[in-house]
Amino acid sequence: MNRLKVFLKHPNKKSFPKMIKEVIILMIKKREIPFYYFKYLYRKNVTNYLDYVSFKEQLLLVGHRSLHNPDYVALINNKLYFALFCERISIKTPKLISYNLGSNFFFNNEVVKITDKEKLVDFFEVLFDKNKIDALFFRPPSDYGGKGCFKITKEDIENNLDGLYQNLVNGNFVHTKVVKQHDDINKIHSKSVNTLRIISLLTLEGHIEIISAFIRFGVGDSVVDNATSGGFFVGINLEDGTLQPIGHYLSQHGGEEITEHPDSGYKFEGFKIPYYKEACDLVLDTAKIIPDGLIGWDVAITSNGPVIIETNAEPHIPISNITSGGLLKNKHVKNIVEALKKQS
Template sequence: MHDAKTSTQYALLQPNSHWLSNLRMALRDGDRKPVCQMICEFIFLCMKMRELPVHYFTSFLYKKGQKNLMAHLGKKEMNLIQEIICDAGAVDILGNKLSFHQYYALHNISLPHLLGYNIYESGFSCKDGNWVRYDISDFDSGSEYLSFVLAESMNKSIFIKPITGSCGHSTKKIRISSHFSLQQMVDTLTFLSKGSFLIQDEIIQHMDLGILNDTSLNTIRMDTFKARGKRPEILSAFLRVGLSGSHIDNIQAGGIFVPIDIENGRLRAYGRNKLMKGARTYSMHPDSEILFSNFQLPFFADVKQLALDAASLMPQAMIGWDIAISNHGPVLIEGNARYYDMQLSDIAYGGYRNNPVFQKALALANSVNKK
C-alpha cells in the first residue's frame, strides 16, 4: 500500500498526467527555449521550490526571453498562501452566488439584475417585493415561473448560472424572443430542476468593450489583498476577452487575457491564451483586429473603487474579483477566494514575487505559519 506522498509522486509520472500534456505542448511551441536549457531550468525550479514546477510550462517560463524564473509562483505556493490567510467567512459568502448576491445587495454594490433562482424543483421570483415559490417539476407552475422571469428581463437575454461553481461550467444563455417554443420551455425547466441556479439579466457591456468582441461579456479580473484590520489593496488586473461566437470570456474556452496598467486603465501591448489552447501571443484581437496596446478601458477608476469597496466588506483574504463594465459603470459579477487560480494574474503582472502588495500577503502568511 502506497503512502500519500508515494501515491502523489506515482500519479505525477503517469502518461496522462497534466504535466506531461503541458510538456508536450511546450515542446511543440516554436517560441520555446532549447531543450537542454528547458531541462536545466526545470530541474533548478524543482530543487529551489521543492515541488514539481508545472508552472514552468503553464506560466510560459519555457519561452524565449523569460529570464526571471523565481518571480513566478508555483501552484503549491499559491494554494498554501491562500489557505493560510483566507478567512473562512469569505469563502462561505463568495462560494455561493445566492449568498454573494444577497450580501452585496444589502450594501448597495452594483450587481447583475437577479430575476429569480431555484433550488432543484423549487423556483423563486420576486413579485411586488415578495419572493414567490413555484414548483417547477409541475409544467404549469414551472412555465408560469419561467414566463414571469423572462418577462422581467430588461435586456431580452438571460443567463442561468449554477449557484455554486465557477469557470462558466453549466452556464446557459437564453435569448428571449416571441418564438420561445414549448420544447424550449420543457428543456429549460428540465435543466433547472436538475440543480440549483441563479437567473440573471444579461449585462449589456460598454460599447468600447464590445468593439474588442461583441459576442462575449468581456470582464476584468482584479486581485485584492486585505489583512485583518487593514484597508484592502489592489495587486493587479487583466482583461478577459472571448473569441467571436462565444458568449463567455472564459480562458478555459480559448479566450485571451490581456494585462492592464492599474495606474491608468490601459491595456498592455500583448495578450495570451492558455498553454493548452495554443500558448499564442496576441498584439490584437484575432477576430476584431483591434490593437491591445494602450486600449483605454472605460470607468476604470470606478472599477478599482468597486473592487476595493467589495473587498472592504470581506474579512481577511486574497480575492479575485470578476467585474463587467456597462454603459453606466462597473458591475460586480463574483469574487473568488481560497484555491482560486492566481496563475493568470501572476503571468499578467510579470511575476507576483515582484509585486509589493503580494509581498505583504506573503509576509503575513509566513508569520501565521510560524505560530
Template sequence: MKFFLARFNQIREDNNPKKSWSKIIKEVITLSIQNKRIPTYYVKTFMYLESSGNYKDFLTLDEIIAINSSPKLHRLEYTTLLKNKLASALYFEKCGLSIPEMPSYNVEKLFFHKSKFERLETTADLIQFFRKVMQESQKDSLFLKDHGAHGGADCFLLKLGDLEAKLEEIEPILLNGSFIHQETVLQHAELNKIYGHSLNTMRFETYIDRDNKKHIRTCYIRFGANGSVIDNSSAGGIGVPVNIETGQLYEKGFKRASGLNMANIYLEHPNSEHPFEGFIIPHFEAAKQLVFDCMKFVPDRYIGWDVAIAANGPVLIEGNGSPRLRESPHGFKSSAIGREILNEIYSK
C-alpha cells in the same frame, strides 16, 4: 505522454522570442528537483519566453494551494459566502453595490420570484415561469449561473426570442440544479469593438495587508472568442493584463493551455483583429473604486473580483475566495506584494 508532447509542441511552435533550449531544460530540471514533481505550469504560464523574467518568481502548485487555503489570509465565513452565488448576490444587493438585477432564482424545482415561490416540473412550466419573469421585469434576456459553479461552467443565456428551444435543451440541468437568474449586463460599446459576444470581465486580485491597507495586486481583462458567450479561460478566453494606474491594456493577450489544447499569445483579438495595446478601459477609476468598496463588505485578505463595464459604469459580477492567481506575463513573486504575502503565510 500526449499532454507533455502538446506542451513541447507549444514551445517549439511559439514564434515569440524564447529562452534557449538549454536554459529551458535546465530550468525545468531545477524546478522538478526542488518541487519533486514535473512543473506542468512552466508552459501554461509562458515561463519559456525571454520576457517572462526570473523563472523562480513563478508560484509552484504547493504555493498556490498555500495562498488559497491560508488561515492568515482567509476566513471561512467569507470564502463560504463567495462560493455561493445566491448568497453573495443577495448580500451584495443589501450592501448597495452595483450588481446585475436578479429577478428570480431556483433551488432545484423550487423557483422564486419576488416574494413568492412555486414548484416547476416540466418544460412547459419553465417556459411559462420565465416568460412571466421577463415580462414583469421588462427584460428580453436573462443570464443563468449555477449557485456553486466556477470557471464559467453551467452558465446559460436565455433569450425571449428562443426561450422554448433553450429551455427544452437545459430542462434536466435546470430542474436538478440551483441557479441565479440575473439580468444580462449591456456591455460598454467600446469593449464590444474588441469582442461583443460575451460579457468581458476584469479580474482584480486584491490584498489587505497586516496594517489593514488595501491593495490591488494585479488586474487583467478576459475576452471571449470564437462565438463563446463566456470569457473564462476554460472556454478559450484570452486574458490581457491591465495597467492598474491608467486602465490601459498591455501589448499581449494570453490564452491558457487546457488539456491537449495549446496556449497562445495574441497582439490583437483573433476574431475582431482589434489590437490590445493602448486600449483604455472605460470607467476604469470607477471600477477600482467599486472593488475597494467590495473589500469593505468582504474583508477577506486575498480575493479575486470580477467586474464588468456597462454603458453607465462598472458592475460587480462576483467575488472569488480562491482566485486562479494570475502570473502572465510575470511571476507572482516579482512584485513586492507577492513576496510579502508568501513571507507572511510561511512565517511561524
C-alpha cells in the same frame, strides 16, 4: 497531453541546458518539483522566473487559514449568497431576478413548483413581463470558469428551453438580468460580457491593495469569456487601465499568444478600459466590507460604469503570474508569501 504538446512545439523555448539549469534552481529555491515551469516559464521572454509564484506558494495564497476566513469564503464562492448579500447592501451588481433550487423556482418572495416545460415557460413569461427585460443569464451557484452558464431570451423562450429544461429543473441556478456591455468593449468582442478580473490582497500592514488585473474575452458565439472555457486573457496595466499588447490562451487551449481579437481583428495595445478607476474603487470599497485576504473580483463595464458580477476566493494565480510578469515582484505578495511559509 495538450500542455505537453504546446511545450514541445513552442517556437520560443529556451535552450534545454538553460531550462535544466532553471528547473534545478527552482527545485532548490522553492523546495518543490516545478512542474509549473513547463506551462509558461520555459519561454525565452521569461527571464525573471524566480518572481513567479510556485505551485506550493499558490496553495498557501488560496488556502491558508490565516489569509481566508471560512465564513467569508462561503459568501465569496457562492454566487447566490453573494447576489443576495449585494442586493441587501446595494453593491453594484447585475440585478438578481430569480433563482431555482431544483424544480423550486423563487421569484418575488414566492416559490413556484415546476412540474413540466409548459409551466416553466409560463413562469419565465411572467418574469420577463414584470421586470420588463428581454433576456436572463443563468449561472450555477458554486461552479467556476463559466461552467454551466447560458442565456435565455424573451423572444425565444420555448426554443431555448427545449434543450435546457431537464438541466434547469435538476440543477441549481442564479438568474440575473443580462449586463449591457460598454460600446467600446463591444468593439473588441460583443458576443460575451468580457469581464475584468481584479485581485485584491489584504496586506500585512492591514490595508487592501490591488495586485493584478486582466480582462477575459470570449471567442466565436460563446456567451462566456473565461479562459478555462476556451477564451483568452489580456493583462491590464494597473497604473492607467490600458491593455497590454499581447493576449494569452491557457496552455490547455493551445497556449497561443495573440495581439488582436481573432473575431474582430481589434488590436489590444493601447486600448483603455472605460471606467477603470471606478472599477478599482468599487473593488477596494467592497473589499473593505468583505475583508478576506485574497479575492478575485469579476467586474463588467457598462455604459453607466462598473458592476461586480461575482467573486472568487481562488482567483487563478497562474494567469496573474503571466499578466503581471511574476506576482512576487509585488512587495505585498512577497511579504505575505514569506509570512505564510513561516506559519506553515
